[in-house]
Amino acid sequence: MYQTVSHVLFDMDGLILNTEELYTIGFENIASRYGKKFTFELKCKIMGQQTREFAKMIIEGLDLPLTVDEFIVESREIFNELFPNCKVLPGVEKLIHHLHNSKIPIGLATSSSKESYELKTQKHQDLFDLFPYRTWGSSDPLVRLGKPHPDIFLVAANKFPDKPKAEECLVFEDSLNGVLAGRAAGMQVVMVPDTRLDRSLAVEAGATLVLSSMEDFRPELFGLPPYLH
Template sequence: MFKPVTHVLFDMDGLLLNTEDLYTVGFQKVASRFGKEFTFELKSKIMGQQSKEFAGTIIDDLGLPLTVDEFLSETRAIFDELFPQCQIMPGVEKLIRHLHDHNVGIGLATSSSKESYDLKTVNHQKLFDLFPCKTWGTSDPDVKKGKPFPDIFFVAANKFPDKPAPEKCLVFEDSINGVKAARAAGMQVVMVPDPRLDRARATEATLILDSVADFKPELFGLPPYKN
C-alpha cells in the first residue's frame, strides 16, 4: 500500500507549529472590524496559499474594503506579536530528531515568507536548525505558484544534494491544498488535518493521522522508532 521513501518534506503551519490557530485569530481580528466572520470553510480554502494569494481570497470572500497590501500590512502587525508565541505540535520533535539522527534527508516546504518563518521559529531554533534544506514559498522566486500547485515540492526536493525522484519523497501536510500539491508533484503524502476537517474531502492523501505522534516510519521504509 505504501512505497518506501528516502527523503521527507514537511509543511510548517498547522503541521510542525500551531500557527494555523494564530492565523485564525489574526484574520478574525481584521474581519471583525467590518462585521465579518473568518469561517473554517474559508480557512480551509486558503491553507497552503502564498501571502498575496490568501489575502486576495479573504478580501474577495468577505467583501473587505481593503487592498491586498493593506490587508497584509494590517495582519503583519498582528502576527508580529502572535507568531513568537507559537508551540511545536505533538510528536514533531521526536520524528524530526529521529530522521535526522538516522541520516534521512529532511526538508522544510512552507508557503510562509522568510520573514514570517523567522518570527515563528524564534523560540524553536534548535529544532529547525536540523533541516539542512528549507524552502519559503512566498519568498522563493522559483516557487511560481502556491499550493495546490506542485511548485514548492519540486523546488524543495531539488535542494537535496542527491536530488531524489518525486516517488522517493514523502510529504507531511495538514491542508487539502498541500495534499493536492504533493500528489501533483508525484509524491506520497501523510496528512494530519485539523479535527474539524471532513476527511471525506481528503481522498488524495496517502495516509491520514490524528497526530504526527501516531506516525510509524517503517510503513514507508524509514528506520523505526526504538521501543
C-alpha cells in the same frame, strides 16, 4: 499499500507549529473590524497558500474594503505579536530528531515568507536547525505558484544534493491545498488535518495516509527506520 521513500519534506504551519490557530485568530480579528466573519470553510480554502494569494482570497470571500497590500499590513501587525509565542505540535520533535539521527535527508517546504518563518521559529531554533534544506514559498522566486500547485515541493526536493525522484519523497501536510500540491508533484502525502476537517475531503484530495496526530505516525510504513522503543 505504501511505497518506500528515502527523503522527507515537511510543511510548517499547522503541521510542525500551531500557527494555523494563530492565523485564525488574526483573520477573525480583521474580519470582525468590518462586520464580517472568517469561517472554517474559507480557512480550508486558503490554507497552504502564499501570502498574497490568501490575502486576495480572504478579501474577495468576505468582500472587505481593503487592497491586498492593506490587508497584509493589517495582518502583519497582529502576527508580529502572535507568532513569536507559537508552539511545536505533538509528536513532531520526536519524528524530526529520529529522521535526523537516522541520516534521512529532510527538508522544509513552507508557503511562509522568510521573514514570517523567522518570527515563528525564533523560540525553536534548535529544532529548525535540523533542516539543512529550507524553501520559503512566499519568498522564493522559483516557487511561481503556491499550493495546490506542485511548485514548492518540486523546488524543495531539488535542493537535496542527490536530486531524488518525486516518488522517493514523502510529504507531511495539514492542509488540503498541501495534499493536492504534494500529489501533483508525484509524491506520497501523510496528512495530519485540523480535527474539524471532514476526513473524506482528505481522501478526495489524494492523501496517502490521514492521521489524527503526528504521534501516530509509524516510519516503517514507508520503509523508514522504525522508532526504537
